[in-house]
Amino acid sequence: MLKPLADRVLIEAAPAETKTASGIIIPDTAKEKPLQGKVIAVGPGKVDEPMTVKIGDSVLYGQYSGTEIKLEGKDYLIMRESDVYGIL
Template structure:
């Protein structure tokens, strides 16, 4: 694979949208939403954040030295995840349609 995500980005291979509902109704291709489930192929190491950004408290003075905290990513290659479909960057890599997603846009692990 030719792409290694940086910071808290994850490279995800989307799963196909299901063509049938759990109740047995078939969904035409034109009505299927983009898939929001996928498999993590690669993930960045994490990102540095200021505690204010993380906790939502008021920012310090401009001249005050900001302490930063490194937040490691939780995701691992092979994880099956649900993610926000609107916060993705779609790419074509080696003939596969993949998406880059920030870890904060991942809703949870599946299974």
């Protein structure tokens, strides 16, 4: 598994919604990028900025935050902790 450096976190995005509340199936091309996920790995932080998120936290982040990467056949996002809006 990847060990993030400095203030970066590795996040497994929550699955995108496949149906609307009324039961309409959403095709893959129309699905919105999820805005929340689970923290998988956390860097050590910076000398003057300790990390506040920890492994296992469910977090909310911006729609265009992070860089998508693939590890061991799974998709993840890696981003700076400052791109995380909050812990759910």
